[in-house]
Amino acid sequence: xxVLALVGSPRKESNTxxxxxxxxxxARKSNxxxxxxxxxxxxxxxxxDCKKCKKGNYQCGLLDDMQTIYPKxxxxxxxxxxxxxxxxxxxxxxxxxIDRLSPLIASNGLKGKKAVLVGPSEEGADACSFIxxxxxxxxxxxxxxxxxxxxxxxxxxxxxxxxxxxxREAFAIGQGLK
Ligand SMILES: Cc1cc2nc3c(=O)[nH]c(=O)nc-3n(C[C@H](O)[C@H](O)[C@H](O)COP(=O)(O)O)c2cc1C
Numbered sequence: 001x002x003v004l005a006l007v008g009s010p011r012k013e014s015n016t017x018x019x020x021x022x023x024x025x026x027a028r029k030s031n032x033x034x035x036x037x038x039x040x041x042x043x044x045x046x047x048x049d050c051k052k053c054k055k056g057n058y059q060c061g062l063l064d065d066m067q068t069i070y071p072k073x074x075x076x077x078x079x080x081x082x083x084x085x086x087x088x089x090x091x092x093x094x095x096x097x098i099d100r101l102s103p104l105i106a107s108n109g110l111k112g113k114k115a116v117l118v119g120p121s122e123e124g125a126d127a128c129s130f131i132x133x134x135x136x137x138x139x140x141x142x143x144x145x146x147x148x149x150x151x152x153x154x155x156x157x158x159x160x161x162x163x164x165x166x167x168r169e170a171f172a173i174g175q176g177l178k
Contacts, residue, residue, distance in 0.1 A: 002076040003027045003177065005036045008083035008094030012038065015120035015154040018161065019170045020082040023116060023150075026174025027078075035076075037069065039093040044069075046096055053103035060103045070103065078114040078147070078177050081135065085121030088130045098138060111143035116173055117150070120160065124153035148173040 005024055009016035017038075024034040042065040052061035060066060073079060083094040090098070104110045117135050121127055128151045139146050150173065152166045160166055 001031070001078075001177075002033045002035070003078045003080060003174070004072050004076040005034065005080035005082060006039055006094070006097060007036060008039045008081070008091045008097070010040045010091070010093070011157055014157045015152075015160045016082040016084050016118055018158060019118045019120065019150055019152070019166070020080055022167045022170035023080055023118070023174035026171035027177055029171075029175050030177060032078075032174075032177060035072065037072075039091075039097060042069070044093065044096045044100060047099040047102060054106055058103050058107040058109075060100060062100070066097075066100050069097075070109070073101075073104065074109045076113070078116065079110075079144070080116045080118060082118040083131075085119055085123070085128060085131060088127060089134065090119075090131060101138075101142060104142060108143065113144050114147045114177065115139055115144045116148040116177075117146060118170070119149070119151045120154040121151070122153070122155035125151040147177070 005020045007017050007020055027034050044066055045062045045064045050061050083090040119131055150170055154160045
């Protein structure tokens, strides 16, 4: 069993990253293999709607780091989408990745997989209706099941370190993955 985590915050060792790490730690406790990708370290070009992914072998025509991320997404059981709330949505880098998931619609590449959403923000869960709706609708479209979400209030760098309860919750989400 494998979990792939996508960290869509530019701040390493900060709120999103720490929560994602706690989820992965919990998953490893349940004998999952884990991998984390920092989206700000990889090159993801914007989707240009060329429609190449709608025909033939459903391949994306853009030759960047998504070409190594596509197979990873398809081989895991669970994907953790970690992004801070930026203007009530995901970060730009996370949105670039989501836009590039189109090849996996026609090929059913993510169908049946599980997802966890991690989204810290200054305002907390009450401000997250748009981002949760966006991920929920996108997951429905892709046939992905949202099995957990964590939307804590945190603003300063690494603030979640002072929230042991939230970190425990993250660990439990990872450990409880089936
Ligand atoms: C460009 C930008 C936009 C943001 N927009 C929001 C927002 O709309 N609502 C909110 O509650 N917090 C907002 N925040 C705060 C971040 O969500 C918060 O600091 C979060 O903890 C950052 O996560 P990180 O430490 O993993 O980078 C924003 C921060 C930045 C830099």
